[in-house]
Amino acid sequence: MNYRTGIVSTLAEIGEAAWTGLLAQQAEANPFLSYAFLHALHESRCASIESGWQPNYLVLWQGDTLAAALPLYLKMHSYGEYVFDWAWANAYAEHGLAYYPKLLSAIPFTPVSGTRLLARDDYARAALLSFLQQQQQAAEVSSTHILFPPEEEARQLGQAGFLLRSGVQFHWINPGYADFEQFLATLEHKKRKNIRAERRKVLDAGVTMRQVRGADITPAQWEFFHRCYSNTYAEHRSSPYLSLEFFQRIGSSMPGNILLVLAEREGRPIAASLLIHTADTLYGRYWGALEHVPCLHFETAYYQPLEFCIAQGIATFEGGAQGEHKMARGFLPQKTWSAHWLAHPAFADAVQRFLERERGGIDAYLDELHEHSPFRAPPAD
Structure with missing residues (x-):
């Protein structure tokens, strides 16, 4: 041919x-x-x-x-x-x-x-x-x-x-959990106890969480997210690969595939993670924080996205590169x-x-x- x-x-x-x-x-x-x-x-x-x-x-x-x-x-x-x-x-x-x-x-x-x-x-x-x-x-x-x-x-x-x-990567599989507690019930006692303790630390620090779908993300929220994303690279003494313009472009062209998780304290955003998704798969991508709160990374980049998967009936959460620590949170190799x-x-x-x-x-x-x-x-x- x-x-x-x-x-x-x-x-x-x-x-x-x-x-x-x-x-x-x-x-x-x-x-x-x-x-x-x-x-x-x-x-x-x-x-x-x-x-x-x-x-x-x-x-x-x-x-x-x-x-x-x-x-x-x-x-x-x-x-x-x-x-x-x-x-x-x-x-x-x-x-x-x-x-x-x-x-x-x-x-x-x-x-x-x-x-x-x-x-x-x-x-x-x-x-x-x-x-x-x-x-x-x-x-x-x-x-x-x-x-x-x-x-x-x-x-x-x-x-x-x-x-x-x-x-090797680590992925979380959703067999059809009704809620986060049902997922926790499938874990070993120690893992379940640690996750609850980590979530409680974030709550006790006065942090509230918000999930924002792509079409609802404001220009100010995109700018804040990019500050968080860039700060992650700065903490590792490197330069970010992706620009604010890139994120703004995908925010406009593929909003139905985007989830922004915001962590806020006293009405101010302090951390964020950005995820890409389809009807059956969620992809963990970018995370950053401007203030340190113990266990905030786990809440923003893992537990909130897991709740989103359960609520939306999403079957798989691909956690991204690296991370044996993901196994303690229900991800498998x-x-x-x-x-x-x-x-x-x-x-x-x-x-x-x-x-x-x-x-x-x-x-x-x-x-x-x-x-x-x-x-x-x-x-x-």
């Missing part, structure tokens, strides 16, 4: 209708793949050539129909990826080789799994993967990295010669995937051996985590 191929530097070259139409065909799509979210990243210059994220989206057209696409960036560094390859870059440098630029398929600054090889059918997906392999050679890059694809897609990439890497191709044969061989050792460690880590479930054992038959 013949396709017209291209490389575009902005989603505007594709068009919102064409992108949305293709996305509607994907089983593993999410709001972070939406035109609104990605276009906001580009137009706000958060993900741009200036920030080291140069968009190079691969597209396949069949007539006037977008048949396949790959969100792809030419990267000049490894910041904002959440699958760490700094050691690989250092090894290249020690041998006098350039690791950057590299090609990266990911949602910038967003460790959320979802389809990367966007395609209307298997033929278009195979053609897209072939086009990517051609570009790897033509672009003269050190490597290509596809982050957080679903497992089936990762396996397909492995069959195409990519090296597979696994990681889930395996994530990434796929990597390296042009240099000797380095590809070395990385493959490393990943084989790392994979064994990840599997052992997952086994250990599953042995320490926070939930009460079911009664014996």
